[in-house]
Amino acid sequence: EIVLTQSPATLSLSPGERATLSCRASQSLNTFLAWYQHKPGQAPRLLIYDASTRASDTPARFSGSGSGTDFTLTISSLEPEDFAVYYCQQRNNWQFTFGPGTTVDIK
Amino acid sequence: QVQLVQSGTEVKKPGSSAKVSCKTSGDTFSSHGISWVRQAPGQGLEWMGGIIPVFGITNHTQRFHGRVTISADKSTTTAYLELTGLRSEDTAVYYCAGVKLLCTGGSCFSVYDYFDSWGQGTLVIVSS
Numbered sequence: 548e549i550v551l552t553q554s555p556a557t558l559s560l561s562p563g564e565r566a567t568l569s570c571r572a573s574q575s576l577n578t579f580l581a582w583y584q585h586k587p588g589q590a591p592r593l594l595i596y597d598a599s600t601r602a603s604d605t606p607a608r609f610s611g612s613g614s615g616t617d618f619t620l621t622i623s624s625l626e627p628e629d630f631a632v633y634y635c636q637q638r639n640n641w642q643f644t645f646g647p648g649t650t651v652d653i654k
Numbered sequence: 655q656v657q658l659v660q661s662g663t664e665v666k667k668p669g670s671s672a673k674v675s676c677k678t679s680g681d682t683f684s685s686h687g688i689s690w691v692r693q694a695p696g697q698g699l700e701w702m703g704g705i706i707p708v709f710g711i712t713n714h715t716q717r718f719h720g721r722v723t724i725s726a727d728k729s730t731t732t733a734y735l736e737l738t739g740l741r742s743e744d745t746a747v748y749y750c751a752g753v754k755l756l757c758t759g760g761s762c763f764s765v766y767d768y769f770d771s772w773g774q775g776t777l778v779i780v781s782s
Contacts, residue, residue: 579767580767581767581768581769583699583769585699590749590772590773590774590775591691591699591749591751591769591772592772593768593769593770596766596767596768596770597767597768632698634699636699636768636769637767638753638765638767638768641711641713642701642713642715643689643701643704644701645691645698645700645701646698647698648698648699
């Protein structure tokens, strides 16, 4: 089973600041990694797939990068609605796994 | 646009079973597989298993082996998650999520690697 680890666990930032979130896989994923945003009381929302492709309604301030085992989600300038939990996710052999999540909260 | 609408909150006794439904829109079953993901209080997202109606394939994580049944009714385009032997640790919000089929030349042979649609979530509370 491929294990995903995310760092940091919590990121405390102010609106307007840049957020950099990391996801590391226990085996190479090529570029088959997705990122989701999850807010309390809502369903998760797909932000990025294939490591760097924004979903249709993802704002341009979100960008993804990386390949192999190391991936990054960057939010260039935090908006108030961006404070949430972010998960990375992969699929391997018909098994999906999520990372433990990074909470981006207001400093 | 795929729409997934889930059944409502359930309150169950320990040892009983819960069955959550996920009604899909239009021809979702011909274009998507459906997975089930849960989030326990204070915890992260956990994939439980899924079904690909077009392929007739189901799978689930070993963690739920023997307790989970994932099924789909093609006539109503509704997917189901049944979890038996409920314990307090199963208290969670359960989401269904759609994963698009990967097709070429009119034949589908796999799925993409990400969930492009989600149900609104169903809270299952297990309490005596």
